[in-house]
Every structure is written in structure tokens, then in C-alpha cells.
Amino acid sequence: MSHQVLDTLWLEERKYTDIIKQPAVRGTVNVLIAFAFFMALWWVFMDPRGYLRWYTPQYGYMYIRWLLIVAIWQVYIFNFWPFKPAWLEKTHPLQKGLIMIGINFAVTGILVWVFYYGIFGKLAIPYFSWPELKKTGLSDFFSREYSSLAILMMAAIASWLSPIWPSAFENYPWHRMQQPGKGFTVLAVTFLFTTYAYFIFMHPHYRVLFYPWQEYTAAFPWWYDSFRTLSGNFNVGWIMCATVSVWLTETILERYPFRLVEKQPWRGLAGFAFILLLAWILFFTFTFMQDMVWGVSVEGAKRLMAPDWRYLHNGELAVILLTVALALYFYFDNWPRKFSTEVNILVRVAIVVVGAWGLHWLYYKFSPGLLGTQAGYSHPQQFPMAPVILFINVMLYHGWFMDCWPGKRIRKES
Amino acid sequence: MAVGTMAGYLGAAGLSSTVFRNQLLPKEKIDQVDIGEIKALKIKVISETSWYDNNVFLNDVKGAGGLLVNQYTIPWTREGVKAGYQGSNLGGFSTYIEATLMDDKVMKIHFDTGWNPAWMEKRFREEGIAEKLAKKEIDFMVQTHEHIDHFFGLEATLKFYPDIPIYVPKGFYQEGFDFLKGKSFPVAGAINNIPHRGKVTVLDSSKVNVLYPGIALMTFDVPIILRVFGEQAFVFNVKDKGLVLVTGCCHQGIISYMEAVRKKVKGGEKIYAVQGGLHISPFEDWDPQYDDLIMAFNKYGVQKIGCNHCTGFITAEKMHKAGLPIVKGTARHMTKRDIYLGNGDELMIA
Numbered sequence: 001m002s003h004q005v006l007d008t009l010w011l012e013e014r015k016y017t018d019i020i021k022q023p024a025v026r027g028t029v030n031v032l033i034a035f036a037f038f039m040a041l042w043w044v045f046m047d048p049r050g051y052l053r054w055y056t057p058q059y060g061y062m063y064i065r066w067l068l069i070v071a072i073w074q075v076y077i078f079n080f081w082p083f084k085p086a087w088l089e090k091t092h093p094l095q096k097g098l099i100m101i102g103i104n105f106a107v108t109g110i111l112v113w114v115f116y117y118g119i120f121g122k123l124a125i126p127y128f129s130w131p132e133l134k135k136t137g138l139s140d141f142f143s144r145e146y147s148s149l150a151i152l153m154m155a156a157i158a159s160w161l162s163p164i165w166p167s168a169f170e171n172y173p174w175h176r177m178q179q180p181g182k183g184f185t186v187l188a189v190t191f192l193f194t195t196y197a198y199f200i201f202m203h204p205h206y207r208v209l210f211y212p213w214q215e216y217t218a219a220f221p222w223w224y225d226s227f228r229t230l231s232g233n234f235n236v237g238w239i240m241c242a243t244v245s246v247w248l249t250e251t252i253l254e255r256y257p258f259r260l261v262e263k264q265p266w267r268g269l270a271g272f273a274f275i276l277l278l279a280w281i282l283f284f285t286f287t288f289m290q291d292m293v294w295g296v297s298v299e300g301a302k303r304l305m306a307p308d309w310r311y312l313h314n315g316e317l318a319v320i321l322l323t324v325a326l327a328l329y330f331y332f333d334n335w336p337r338k339f340s341t342e343v344n345i346l347v348r349v350a351i352v353v354v355g356a357w358g359l360h361w362l363y364y365k366f367s368p369g370l371l372g373t374q375a376g377y378s379h380p381q382q383f384p385m386a387p388v389i390l391f392i393n394v395m396l397y398h399g400w401f402m403d404c405w406p407g408k409r410i411r412k413e414s
Numbered sequence: 415m416a417v418g419t420m421a422g423y424l425g426a427a428g429l430s431s432t433v434f435r436n437q438l439l440p441k442e443k444i445d446q447v448d449i450g451e452i453k454a455l456k457i458k459v460i461s462e463t464s465w466y467d468n469n470v471f472l473n474d475v476k477g478a479g480g481l482l483v484n485q486y487t488i489p490w491t492r493e494g495v496k497a498g499y500q501g502s503n504l505g506g507f508s509t510y511i512e513a514t515l516m517d518d519k520v521m522k523i524h525f526d527t528g529w530n531p532a533w534m535e536k537r538f539r540e541e542g543i544a545e546k547l548a549k550k551e552i553d554f555m556v557q558t559h560e561h562i563d564h565f566f567g568l569e570a571t572l573k574f575y576p577d578i579p580i581y582v583p584k585g586f587y588q589e590g591f592d593f594l595k596g597k598s599f600p601v602a603g604a605i606n607n608i609p610h611r612g613k614v615t616v617l618d619s620s621k622v623n624v625l626y627p628g629i630a631l632m633t634f635d636v637p638i639i640l641r642v643f644g645e646q647a648f649v650f651n652v653k654d655k656g657l658v659l660v661t662g663c664c665h666q667g668i669i670s671y672m673e674a675v676r677k678k679v680k681g682g683e684k685i686y687a688v689q690g691g692l693h694i695s696p697f698e699d700w701d702p703q704y705d706d707l708i709m710a711f712n713k714y715g716v717q718k719i720g721c722n723h724c725t726g727f728i729t730a731e732k733m734h735k736a737g738l739p740i741v742k743g744t745a746r747h748m749t750k751r752d753i754y755l756g757n758g759d760e761l762m763i764a
Binding site for chain 2: 048049052053054055056057059139140141142144145205208209210211221228229230231232233288291292295296298299300301302303304305306307308309372373374375376378379380381382
């Protein structure tokens with residue numbers, strides 16, 4: 001049983017016509033189209049053998065992270081504002097995609113270059129700004145890498161907290177407001193929480209990142225005694241699991257079971273708690289699996305045996321899981337839907353776990369040839385989340401901005 | 415039923431990964447090999463100065479597209495560098511090792527061949543290595559890994575001893591083997607006009623490779639920046655002292671290396687000394703996980719650490735402050751600071 005939802009998105013109201021009728025063919029064609037688009041973007045922007053070569057690694061990875069957040073803002077927080085539903089229905093998916101992706105890229109660029117480099121990094125905390133760090137005497141290369149890392153760490157938190165308000169709280173208590181007021185309000189609130197969370201979970205990493213330690217400006221990494229690393233990768237790992245949990249509940253779990261809670265804000269609070277619980281179960285399960293395969297991590301070790309890398313890899317494994325879940329949701333109509341909610345969810349979870357296993361194998365087998373990365377699980381300068389999140393971005397562009405065209409098309413009377 | 419199954423799965427996953435974790439984890443596998451003993455070991459640093467200006471090096475990397483770009487395609491700066499050798503930013507890494515076996519035979523080992531052939535030849539001549547190579551007094555060369563600063567100076571070795579036996583780690587790319595055969599890569603300034611005519615042995619990570627009693631190489635299957643794969647390092651067992659680890663860059667990580675030795679080499683619980691590049695902050699960059707390493711290092715009870723090259727001055731300073739037994743050098747022949755065991759410095763273990 002579900003209770004009345006306070007606020008819905010245009011996404012939830014749109015209806016489709018299947019252009020390709022056979023579901024498996026439609027899904028496969030769409031996956032291949034998304035993959036081709038991903039490969040083109042990777043080659044142009046990221047591939048170490050490609051054109052711009054921004055996989056330095058942090059610089060391009062930072063943009064990929066923020067493209068994701070901006071897409072969430074566009075769709076979940078602003079509900080496609082300033083575009084009207086009628087325009088979204090009648091405009092060809094290619095034209096719509098071009099415009100929406102253009103906005104996505106532009107807003108990301110403005111955020112990085114104006115907000116972080118030009119304002120926040122210049123007037124508040126230099127490590128958020130490549131030019132400001134360089135002025136302190138750091139090398140040009142590491143100024144860019146360090147600032148990119150800080151900006152993308154904030155994106156990691158934003159990807160967890162930004163969608164929770166529209167998804168779990170249904171924008172309560174601002175659900176009756178109109179756009180863009182509602183969007184700006186929710187954006188401001190979630191960005192405020194993101195900033196608080198950043199200072200608790202990530203800022204202590206920067207106490208230790210610089211030499212000598214910046215002990216007057218940041219707290220000692222409080223997680224060190226329990227988790228055997230000073231690195232903020234511990235927090236990146238579980239926060240990515242939380243991000244993935246948000247989107248698992250939003251897609252294959254259909255906001256179950258917290259949607260059974262009758263009223264807001266209790267439904268939202270229950271959702272937040274469920275997402276956190278699921279995140280920690282994922283995090284500890286992945287840690288345990290890695291310990292089983294590679295042995296218990298060793299304090300101070302590098303690569304496979306490093307505690308901080310293991311935590312980061314938890315996040316990487318979670319994102320691989322999410323990729324399969326999103327493909328099932330967007331391209332295979334969240335199959336199955338014919339059983340009870342619980343059975344549907346159980347079958348989907350099984351599909352996603354098996355699919356993630358397969359994708360994990362495919363990634364590590366073929367990424368050196370396809371993506372220009374190096375063989376091996378643990379490389380200090382390689383982050384599988386970069387290509388995997390870019391692929392997720394492409395699926396979001398395809399599913400949200402382009403209605404999964406050409407497999408589907410929006411039905412105009414919706 | 416479905417809800418129960420899901421709750422059961424999540425509960426089981428949660429419990430197995432927390433409460434019952436220690437009961438379920440497999441026991442640590444210890445399978446030690448007795449590598450034998452040597453009487454004494456002399457390690458002489460020929461060149462640990464791989465590049466002279468960090469910013470110039472990093473700008474080369476940035477201009478090429480970052481740390482994952484193929485090293486054979488990057489136009490490394492070879493002129494106009496004020497702090498460089500004859501204007502070139504390229505130096506190189508090479509060490510000379512003498513291991514005295516129990517029957518008093520002395521094994522002479524050429525450990526990496528550096529980067530800039532002009533600089534390497536100068537250092538080889540200054541330290542008498544050129545003469546030993548020319549007289550074929552050196553028994554073999556170990557190429558720790560394929561990186562520019564350890565390998566591109568190959569011509570400086572082959573000029574004196576073109577058929578020197580060479581050990582390389584599994585993971586060498588085809589470019590590396592072609593370079594050995596005399597192919598050049600002009601964009602990167604990797605020039606070799608003298609084809610290697612000796613035996614090349616590829617060592618893999620499946621076992622501890624005992625070359626002579628008391629002398630072993632261990633290979634690690636690690637992906638490394640600038641598109642390099644695999645690295646090997648020495649384990650010597652010096653009688654009455656213990657194990658001595660000699661590294662090129664140690665991309666596998668020094669703690670990971672010591673842990674591997676503990677599990678695979680008899681006496682691995684007691685590591686007496688560590689010498690060479692430790693690849694912690696090679697560009698004077700930093701990461702909190704490097705502090706994890708320094709804080710953990712003290713637990714291993716190592717008695718001498720002769721670090722240099724890609725260890726990083728910040729790391730060496732932090733290690734020194736943490737009470738680790740850093741062996742200081744003399745800061746000669748373009749080595750910048752005495753906190754490193756630098757060019758021309760020696761470490762004797764007997």
C-alpha cells in the first residue's frame with residue numbers, strides 16, 4: 001500500500017510509445033547507443049590516447065562528477081525548469097537532448113570555473129582553486145589535481161544529498177511552491193547540507209594532504225582509529241554507497257519500503273534512514289568480500305592491500321551495481337513488473353547482482369583496450385568511477401533528456 | 415516470503431561482514447622459501463637524480479595529458495633547464511651492487527641503467543662502472559621496471575657491454591623489448607643505436623626467483639603511472655644481519671613489499687635494511703595515505719633505511735621525524751640533500 005505522494009516530477013508523468021516493439025531488442029539497441037555515445041565522449045575528453053586527455057586523472061573526473069549532479073538538479077530539483085511540459089513533449093528528443101546536455105555542460109563549467117576557482121577557492125579556501133593553489137608555490141600539475149580532488153569530493157556528497165529531498169521527502173515542506181522558487185529553495189537547502197557534510201567528512205583529509213599538516217584549519221581525521229587510514233577515501237567509499245542506495249531505492253526498489261510510511265516528513269526520514277542503512281550494508285559487505293578475496297588490508301600498504309583503496313573500491317563496486325540497475329530501469333522497463341512489488345524487487349535485485357558481476361568482469365577485462373587504462377585492479381592514478389559515472393551520465397541524458405529515443409518516444413497526450 | 419528473503423539476505427550479509435567476519439575470513443597463507451645466505455653486501459648509488467626540475471617534469475606530464483599517458487609518446491624536456499645536466503632535465507637511476515657469497519665469490523650487479531645516456535655515461539665513468547662493464551666483470555643487469563628514468567639510458571650500458579645478461583619483470587611492453595633490440599623513440603628522446611645481443615630473462619610473480627644463494631628477485635604485477643606494468647626488486651639475506659631489500663622505485667609499496675617478503679621468504683619477519691627509491695612522494699606531492707605508510711613503517715623494526723630517488727624529500731623528512739633510521743648521505747654529484755643516500759654514497763652490510 002502506498003500513500004499519497006506530495007510532489008511528482010514530470011518524469012513520472014510522461015508516457016511512452018515504443019518505437020522498437022520487441023522489449024529485449026529495444027533495450028539492447030538503447031544500451032548500444034548509450035555505449036557508443038559514452039565511447040565518443042570518453043575519447044574526446046578523457047582517454048589518455050585521445051583528444052583532450054583530461055583523465056589526468058582528477059581533472060576530467062571532477063567534471064564527470066559535477067555533470068552528474070547538475071543533471072540531478074535539472075531534472076529532480078528544477079523539474080526541467082525553465083522548459084514547460086508541453087515543450088518537453090513536442091520537441092524532438094535529439095533537439096531536446098542537445099539543449100539539455102548543453103545546459104548541463106555549461107552549468108558545470110560555470111560551477112567549476114566561476115564558483116570554485118573564481119569565488120570559493122579565491123575568497124575562502126585556496127585548495128578549491130587551481131590558480132590559487134598555484135600561487136602558493138605548488139606545481140601547476142598538482143595544483144590542478146588537488147583542487148579537482150576537493151571539488152569532486154564535494155560532488156560525491158552532493159550526489160548523495162541532493163536527490164534525497166525530492167525523492168524521499170517529496171520536496172516537503174516546499175512541495176506546494178512553484179518553480180523556480182521551489183528548485184532554488186531545495187537547491188539551497190541541499191547544498192547547505194552538502195557543505196556541512198563536506199567539512200565533517202572531507203575537510204580533515206586536507207589537514208593531512210599538505211606539508212606541514214594544517215592543524216589550525218582542519219580537524220584530525222576522526223575516523224583514523226576505527227578505519228586505519230587518514231585518507232578521506234574512507235568517507236568517499238561509504239558516501240558513494242549512499243549515493244547508489246538513493247538511486248537503487250528510486251529505481252529498482254520503487255522507494256520501497258519507506259513509501260509505506262503514511263506522512264511526511266516521517267516518510268522522508270524513514271527513507272533517509274533506509275538509504276543510510278542500505279549504504280552501510282553495501283559498504284561492509286564489499287569490504288568483507290575484498291577481505292575474502294585479497295586478505296585483510298594492511299595499514300600503510302599501497303594498492304590492493306591499502307585500507308583506503310579498499311574503501312574507495314567499495315564505492316567503485318557500488319557504482320558498478322548502480323550501472324546495471326539503471327540500465328534495467330531505463331532500457332528494460334524495470335523488468336519485471338507483473339508480480340507483487342516485493343517479488344518484482346527481489347527478481348530485479350538478483351538481476352542487478354548477477355549483472356554487476358558480469359560488468360565488473362567486462363570492465364577489468366576490456367578497459368585497457370577500450371578506455372586506454374591499464375590492466376590491474378588497483379592503480380594509484382586510476383579511478384574506475386570516472387568511466388562508469390560517465391556512462392551513468394550518458395544513460396541519464398538518454399533516459400531523462402531524450403526519452404530513451406530511438407527505442408521509445410514520448411506520447412504527446414501524456 | 416519475498417520480504418523475508420530480502421531481509422534474510424541483507425541480515426546475513428550484514429552479520430557475516432561484521433559480527434562473524436573474523437570467523438569467516440580465510441587464514442593468512444605463509445609459504446616461505448629459504449633463499450640461502452650471503453656474507454656481505456655493498457650497495458653503491460651511481461645516480462638517484464632522475465630529473466632535476468620537478469616543475470619541468472610535471473609540465474611535460476601535464477602537457478601530454480597526465481599520469482596515464484604512454485611514456486614513449488611524451489616529448490620530455492631535454493634542453494634549456496637551468497638546474498639540469500647540460501641543460502637537459504633528464505638524469506636517471508642506477509645502482510651498483512656487490513654481493514659476497516659464502517664461498518667468497520663476489521657477484522657484481524648492474525641495477526637499472528638510468529635515463530639520459532650522457533649523464534649516465536659520466537656517472538658510470540666516475541664510479542668505475544664503465545670499466546667494469548667494458549671488462550665484462552659485471553655478472554648481470556637487473557631492469558627493475560620499464561620507466562623512462564630507469565630504462566631509457568640503456569645505450570650508456572650497451573655501449574660498454576652490449577651482450578650483458580638482463581633480467582626484466584613480466585609486464586614489459588613491446589616497445590621495451592623493441593628498445594632493447596635497438597629501436598628508438600625520437601619523440602620521447604629514447605634513443606638506442608646499440609642492439610642488445612645478450613640473454614634477456616623475463617621473471618614473473620609466481621615465485622621468489624632465487625638467482626644465487628642469498629640473492630633473490632621478487633616480481634610484482636602492478637600497473638604503474640605513464641603506462642608501465644610490473645616491477646621487481648631484490649631480497650638479499652646477509653648472514654647474522656637479516657634480509658636487505660633493494661628497490662628501484664618500489665611502486666608495489668614498501669609496506670606491501672615487506673608484507674610479501676614476510677609471507678614468502680624465510681626470515682621475512684626480520685628485515686634488517688631497505689635501500690633505494692620508495693616511491694612515496696616523488697614529485698614532492700602528498701596524500702594522507704603516505705602518512706599511513708610512515709606511521710606503519712615503524713612497526714617493522716627495520717634498522718637501516720637508505721632511501722633516495724622517488725622517495726621524496728618530504729617523506730624522508732617525515733620518516734626522520736618519526737624516528738625511522740634514515741641513513742644520511744653526502745649530497746654530492748647533483749644529489750640535492752644529504753637526507754638521501756645520494757649519488758656516490760655507499761651502504762655496507764656485513
